[in-house]
Every structure is written in C-alpha cells, then in structure tokens.
Amino acid sequence: MKVNEEGFTVYHNFPIKELSNKVFKAITNPDDLIHWWPLKCTGTPKxxxxxxxxxxxxxNWYGDVVQCKESTSFYIKMTKSEDDWNSTTFGFDLFEKDDGVTWIHFFHKGWAEQNDHFKHSSYCWALLLNGLKNYVEKGIIIPFEERN
Known part of the structure; x- marks a missing residue:
C-alpha cells in the first residue's frame, strides 16, 4: 500500500556541534564518508x-548527485543497489545556528512500501547518522565491520 505517489520516507533530524562546512565535507567527501558509512567510496560533490x-x-552500489549546494544540501538518487533502494533518494539539508551548531534534516524517500527492509534501513540510518555525529564532533571512527 502506498501513501502517495512518492512512496514512504525515512526522516531523522539531529544537531551536530560543528559548522556546516565541516558537516558538508563529512557527508560529501569520499575520504570522510568511509569513516562513518561505506567501506569504500568514490564521487565528487556536484x-x-x-x-x-x-x-x-x-x-557495490551507485547513485547520482541530484542536488548539491555548498554547506547547505546534498542529495543522491540511487541507480544501482538493492531493489528496495533503487530509485530512492536520500539527502541532507543543513541549517547552521548562531552557536556553531548545524542541524541536519535527513530524509530517504521513494520507498515503495514499509516492508522489513524499509524498517531495518530506518534503524540503520539512525545508527549511521549517530556515527556521523560522533565522527564530526569527536573524531570517532567506528570500524566498518562494527557498523550495523
């Protein structure tokens, strides 16, 4: 059952105690991404x-950058992945506050159904995004085999 034409969406909003340009680098630079998400990564933020x-x-998944605004937003539309992920889009909108805190509004939209994979992915995103927060704020890198 679909709620609307866009399908279902995972949402997570959370703060990172750092300026938006540093958060942006951590979500777009392959050398930073491998410290909190994939084992290996290539790509250019454009x-x-x-x-x-x-x-x-x-x-071994692929996606295309569909939005990239320096220190503001970064979205990827999946093109080759597991069936449930294909044609979904995930993204980050960044909102820097006066006190040096960046709020991230994360989404992963376009899921066809709220099946077990959707629910598991939502849980995994929560863990991974906490890993992003700890990486940016404290320099903590969780070994890839422990990211689950």
Missing amino acids: VGAEYNLFFGGAY
Whole structure:
C-alpha cells in the first residue's frame, strides 16, 4: 500500500556541534564518508556526478548527485543497489545556528512500501547518522565491520 505517489520516507533530524562546512565535507567527501558509512567510496560533490558506495561483496552500489549546494544540501538518487533502494533518494539539508551548531534534516524517500527492509534501513540510518555525529564532533571512527 502506498501513501502517495512518492512512496514512504525515512526522516531523522539531529544537531551536530560543528559548522556546516565541516558537516558538508563529512557527508560529501569520499575520504570522510568511509569513516562513518561505506567501506569504500568514490564521487565528487556536484550535480550529475556518480557516487560509488561499496559495502563489500555484492553490495557495490551507485547513485547520482541530484542536488548539491555548498554547506547547505546534498542529495543522491540511487541507480544501482538493492531493489528496495533503487530509485530512492536520500539527502541532507543543513541549517547552521548562531552557536556553531548545524542541524541536519535527513530524509530517504521513494520507498515503495514499509516492508522489513524499509524498517531495518530506518534503524540503520539512525545508527549511521549517530556515527556521523560522533565522527564530526569527536573524531570517532567506528570500524566498518562494527557498523550495523
């Protein structure tokens, strides 16, 4: 059952105690992404660029940058991944506050149904985004095999 034409969406909003340019780098730079999400990564933060997100084995996924505004927003539309992820889009909107805190409004939209994979992915995003927060704020890198 679909709620609307866009499907279902995962949402997570949270603060990171850092300026938006540093948060933006952590969500767009492959050398930073590998410290909190994929095992390996390539890509350039510009609209139309392709990102390769490699998680090991058959999990060699690709997505295209569909929005990229320096220190403000970054969205990727998945093009080659697991069936439930294909044609979904995830993104980050950044809102810097006066006190040096950046609020992230994260979404992962376009899910066809709220199946077990949707629910598991929502949970995994929460854990991974906490890893992003700890990486940016404290320099903590969780080994890839412990990110679950």
